Amino acid sequence: MSIMASGDAHPKTYDPLLPTQSVSHNRRQYRPKAPISVITLILLILGLQFIVLPRYVYQISPSEIKLSRFHLDRLEVGLQKCAEINTPPVRYPVTNAGSRTNPRWNSFTGQNETVVLKNVKLFDGETILNKKVDIVFKKGIIESVDTAGKSISVDEHAKVFDLEGKFVTPGLVDLHSHHLAFAWPLLSATDDTNEVNPEMGPVTPQVRIIDSIKAYDMATTIIASGGVTTSLILPGSANIMGGEAVLVKNALRSGENSEEVVEEILLEHGIPISQRRRFMKMACGENPRRVYKHTRMGNAWYFRKHMERAKELLEKQDAWCLQAEVLRGNGNAAAISKFVESALKDESATDYLEYDSSIGILRGKVGVNIHCYETEDFWDMIHHSKEFGFRIQAFHHALEAWKVPEMIKDSGDNITIATFAEFGLYKKEAYEANLWAGKILAEHGVPVAYKSDHVETETNAKYLLYQAATAHSFHLSEDLALQSVTSVPARSLEIDHRVGYARAGYDADLVVWDSHPLSIGATALNVFIDGKDILDAKKTEESLANVVSESGQNSKTPSMRPIIAANVKEEVCKAAEKNGAKITITGIQRSYLYHVQVTSSGNLTMVVDHGKIICFDSDDQCASASAESITISLKDGHVLPGLTAVSVSLGLQEISGDSRTGDGEVKKASFDPNDTVYAKYGIHLDGRAFARARIGGVTRAVTAPLYSGFVDGVSTGIKTTGKNTILDGGIFQDDVALHFAVGQGAKGDVLSTISSEISKLRQILTENAGKDNIYGKAADGSFPLVVHVQNEYDITQLIKIKQDFPVINLIILGGAGAPLVANELAAAKIPVILTANRDAQDTWEKRNSLPGPPLSKSPAAILAEAGVLFGLAIPGEGDPHLHNLPLEASWAAKYAGLSSKDAINLVSRNIEQILGLVVKEETRDFVVFEGDPLQFGASVVLAFDGQQGDVSLCWPESN
Ligand SMILES: *[C@@H]1O[C@H](CO)[C@@H](O)[C@H](O)[C@H]1NC(C)=O
Numbered sequence: 026m027s028i029m030a031s032g033d034a035h036p037k038t039y040d041p042l043l044p045t046q047s048v049s050h051n052r053r054q055y056r057p058k059a060p061i062s063v064i065t066l067i068l069l070i071l072g073l074q075f076i077v078l079p080r081y082v083y084q085i086s087p088s089e090i091k092l093s094r095f096h097l098d099r100l101e102v103g104l105q106k107c108a109e110i111n112t113p114p115v116r117y118p119v120t121n122a123g124s125r126t127n128p129r130w131n132s133f134t135g136q137n138e139t140v141v142l143k144n145v146k147l148f149d150g151e152t153i154l155n156k157k158v159d160i161v162f163k164k165g166i167i168e169s170v171d172t173a174g175k176s177i178s179v180d181e182h183a184k185v186f187d188l189e190g191k192f193v194t195p196g197l198v199d200l201h202s203h204h205l206a207f208a209w210p211l212l213s214a215t216d217d218t219n220e221v222n223p224e225m226g227p228v229t230p231q232v233r234i235i236d237s238i239k240a241y242d243m244a245t246t247i248i249a250s251g252g253v254t255t256s257l258i259l260p261g262s263a264n265i266m267g268g269e270a271v272l273v274k275n276a277l278r279s280g281e282n283s284e285e286v287v288e289e290i291l292l293e294h295g296i297p298i299s300q301r302r303r304f305m306k307m308a309c310g311e312n313p314r315r316v317y318k319h320t321r322m323g324n325a326w327y328f329r330k331h332m333e334r335a336k337e338l339l340e341k342q343d344a345w346c347l348q349a350e351v352l353r354g355n356g357n358a359a360a361i362s363k364f365v366e367s368a369l370k371d372e373s374a375t376d377y378l379e380y381d382s383s384i385g386i387l388r389g390k391v392g393v394n395i396h397c398y399e400t401e402d403f404w405d406m407i408h409h410s411k412e413f414g415f416r417i418q419a420f421h422h423a424l425e426a427w428k429v430p431e432m433i434k435d436s437g438d439n440i441t442i443a444t445f446a447e448f449g450l451y452k453k454e455a456y457e458a459n460l461w462a463g464k465i466l467a468e469h470g471v472p473v474a475y476k477s478d479h480v481e482t483e484t485n486a487k488y489l490l491y492q493a494a495t496a497h498s499f500h501l502s503e504d505l506a507l508q509s510v511t512s513v514p515a516r517s518l519e520i521d522h523r524v525g526y527a528r529a530g531y532d533a534d535l536v537v538w539d540s541h542p543l544s545i546g547a548t549a550l551n552v553f554i555d556g557k558d559i560l561d562a563k564k565t566e567e568s569l570a571n572v573v574s575e576s577g578q579n580s581k582t583p584s585m586r587p588i589i590a591a592n593v594k595e596e597v598c599k600a601a602e603k604n605g606a607k608i609t610i611t612g613i614q615r616s617y618l619y620h621v622q623v624t625s626s627g628n629l630t631m632v633v634d635h636g637k638i639i640c641f642d643s644d645d646q647c648a649s650a651s652a653e654s655i656t657i658s659l660k661d662g663h664v665l666p667g668l669t670a671v672s673v674s675l676g677l678q679e680i681s682g683d684s685r686t687g688d689g690e691v692k693k694a695s696f697d698p699n700d701t702v703y704a705k706y707g708i709h710l711d712g713r714a715f716a717r718a719r720i721g722g723v724t725r726a727v728t729a730p731l732y733s734g735f736v737d738g739v740s741t742g743i744k745t746t747g748k749n750t751i752l753d754g755g756i757f758q759d760d761v762a763l764h765f766a767v768g769q770g771a772k773g774d775v776l777s778t779i780s781s782e783i784s785k786l787r788q789i790l791t792e793n794a795g796k797d798n799i800y801g802k803a804a805d806g807s808f809p810l811v812v813h814v815q816n817e818y819d820i821t822q823l824i825k826i827k828q829d830f831p832v833i834n835l836i837i838l839g840g841a842g843a844p845l846v847a848n849e850l851a852a853a854k855i856p857v858i859l860t861a862n863r864d865a866q867d868t869w870e871k872r873n874s875l876p877g878p879p880l881s882k883s884p885a886a887i888l889a890e891a892g893v894l895f896g897l898a899i900p901g902e903g904d905p906h907l908h909n910l911p912l913e914a915s916w917a918a919k920y921a922g923l924s925s926k927d928a929i930n931l932v933s934r935n936i937e938q939i940l941g942l943v944v945k946e947e948t949r950d951f952v953v954f955e956g957d958p959l960q961f962g963a964s965v966v967l968a969f970d971g972q973q974g975d976v977s978l979c980w981p982e983s984n
Pocket residue numbers: 134137138182
């Protein structure tokens with residue numbers, strides 16, 4: 026995140042991101058030196074941290090009898106522990122479905138009335154059932170799932186919902202989250218995700234995330250509102266072994282007293298501690314390498330050395346148990362005393378608590394989950410797992426797994442790939458991210474789960490389902506896509522006897538969706554956790570008040586992106602890309618162009634000659650115009666203006682995590698307009714984010730210089746098609762706007778307070794008024810002034826500036842808090858480029874922003890109602906999501922009740938208008954899609970460069 030001020034930054038060492046603070050390298054060997062009591066020693070040698078010793082032990086008399094009694098007792102306690110460590114973990118319930126209970130349920134605040142969901146279209150964890158069903162649940166357990174209409178006997182007080190064919194899924198399971206450990210709003214005082222104190226070193230399996238949990242994190246309810254009912258909360262990924270993870274249900278205050286009690290949000294609340302599932306978080310590659318200044322060699326050695334010791338201790342435990350068994354059999358008191366005494370003197374005793382988790386890994390009692398991205402790191406870890414004899418449950422992030430599915434399969438361990446559907450490119454390890462990865466892995470039989478890595482905007486777990494939907498559009502089958510956020514993670518975690526499925530005997534975690542769960546903007550209407558709906562029906566209804574439901578769209582399976590055979594593509598594109606080609610496209614269902622009037626409706630034909638549309642009408646009407654042309658036949662063609670992205674750093678930074686792949690950051694100490702930085706001088710016109718932009722129909726982007734602090738520079742307008750250099754039109758507009766930043770992210774060395782940012786802005790406008798420089802132009806309104814800002818109070822400061830300097834052309838970029846001052850923005854005629862339509866309330870300055878449906882109205886709905894002129898942009902670490910621009914527009918339009926035309930304008934004409942980009946309708950870029958770009962599963966067929974009059978993109982999708 027380029028706008029993060031270094032002094033203020035929390036170490037971003039939870040998952041894929043980069044810490045902004047480096048950890049001191051001054052590391053000592055950690056060995057406890059304090060004297061240790063006999064009792065502690067015995068406890069430790071057997072790893073008995075849960076057993077409470079009777080008090081009499083403290084008053085041992087020196088008499089021989091009592092001592093030998095003491096030794097016998099110790100032997101028994103030890104043997105009990107031996108039995109425990111040799112019991113395999115409980116995998117499945119011993120009872121059948123009908124007699125299972127939900128261990129989390131309690132009679133005070135638990136589900137107290139039977140609920141019946143009637144006429145449900147059910148995805149049951151495996152597939153979408155053919156027939157509608159009725160679901161009955163009580164006391165937090167699903168009692169029955171039966172064909173709809175069958176007479177079901179329920180008590181008269183049962184709450185019955187007739188869902189009329191609405192979709193229901195099991196509650197979603199997120200295999201990777203950091204909420205509760207690092208609560209929203211994120212503050213440096215509450216970042217308890219990585220134990221990076223150098224004294225502890227990079228191997229810290231002995232720490233447990235449960236000790237960091239804050240059972241009040243406001244993110245929990247927001248996450249649940251996205252249908253995510255179960256999450257694995259993991260330590261961060263700074264350490265080679267980061268510590269133990271824990272499973273939670275996203276229902277705060279779910280215990281008997283409705284208090285914030287850590288124990289009570291645990292999935293396994295109500296199950297004896299010794300029977301609970303345990304998980305270890307580990308990390309490969311870049312993170313531990315960077316944080317501890319190791320190489321991969323060092324990472325591997327630290328880990329192997331640790332596991333060797335764990336193995337040694339395990340063997341000692343086993344030997345002790347074996348001998349203890351024999352001695353008990355023999356009953357020789359003297360031998361037992363001698364044996365117990367010698368164990369008490371064992372110098373390695375203190376290691377047992379420290380190595381408990383690692384020994385648990387070797388005993389198969391602790392599931393291993395590894396943050397690991399690259400092919401060499403998978404190989405290395407699989408190698409280690411064989412060397413020491415443990416199973417890897419899942420590789421997390423794993424953005425290169427698609428390259429080596431067979432190698433991963435060959436491990437024989439059925440390793441789950443818990444990955445991102447599209448987040449990627451943000452660091453070297455993530456640079457090989459492939460949008461088709463889910464499909465590829467599935468084809469090789471590798472289980473795929475999508476996970477959030479929740480804690481910031483980019484990884485907001487509320488939108489977990491969107492990843493499954495994206496993967497489906499890239500050809501992961503409907504069932505597998507839905508499984509990827511339900512039963513696959515549940516199986517990986519070995520909790521698939523309770524969650525991940527909607528079947529009798531399972532926990533009553535169920536989500537009712539307003540539309541097909543893999544469609545754009547699918548929203549939860551009810552989220553039952555342990556049988557209780559955590560949503561407020563009134564708020565849900567209000568939040569969706571503007572939604573116009575299009576008939577049929579709701580329940581249809583969303584499309585997958587069309588694929589074209591390589592040879593057809595080559596042939597078509599070769600002909601189409603010839604200068605002055607004449608191209609006929611049939612099967613166009615909808616056009617969003619203004620300058621070509623279309624008289625007939627539906628199934629149209631468009632003829633383009635030298636980049637100009639010469640006919641756009643019924644096939645008959647265009648027959649003569651299309652003579653001697655190349656013909657492309659579409660089924661569901663859509664013609665759009667080329668979209669314009671306001672990018673994060675497109676063309677200036679390729680990998681956000683590595684400054685050597687970018688232009689650099691503006692760090693100015695003076696406010697001399699002669700020193701202003703111009704993005705146009707740093708632009709490179711190709712990279713992987715460009716490729717993503719192209720498949721989303723984005724033909725132009727506006728990029729501002731990268732900056733930290735208040736000072737930014739002047740943005741430039743570039744073409745994304747990769748067809749031009751800066752010498753022949755690759756930059757369509759040299760200078761677009763002057764950018765500044767205001768807010769927490771803009772605090773820096775030069776201006777260390779937000780108040781000084783505001784006064785500096787005022788000063789710049791005052792002092793340069795009438796001057797012939799870039800600040801002067803911003804001051805007289807002849808050049809747009811874009812301010813990156815989130816907080817509503819900071820925005821009102823800007824409104825005041827606009828009141829005091831009415832001629833300025835002030836634009837807000839970001840705008841998380843804009844809906845809270847929407848009327849004021851409308852009155853001041855300040856337009857907004859909103860990056861916060863599906864935002865996170867992750868930072869203090871954004872804590873009052875709106876989480877969106879089903880918890881609140883959407884930001885776009887409020888801005889639209891207030892009459893604010895706004896467009897949409899996608900925030901992030903770099904620009905990996907540019908292909909989603911039309912989908913984001915669709916999502917915004919759904920909640921705001923906007924037409925398709927207005928939706929397209931949010932990411933084209935509105936942006937042009939706000940930034941004053943000079944675009945004439947007659948010469949604008951236009952893009953032809955196969956499929957509806959406002960739904961999943963559309964793909965660009967051709968794009969035309971409106972000014973140069975040629976084909977600028979031809980089937981940019983690659984697979
Ligand atoms: C169930 O509990 C809710 C509060 O959680 C209460 O409002 C309701 O009256 C209870 N219903 C019954 C049948 O006890």
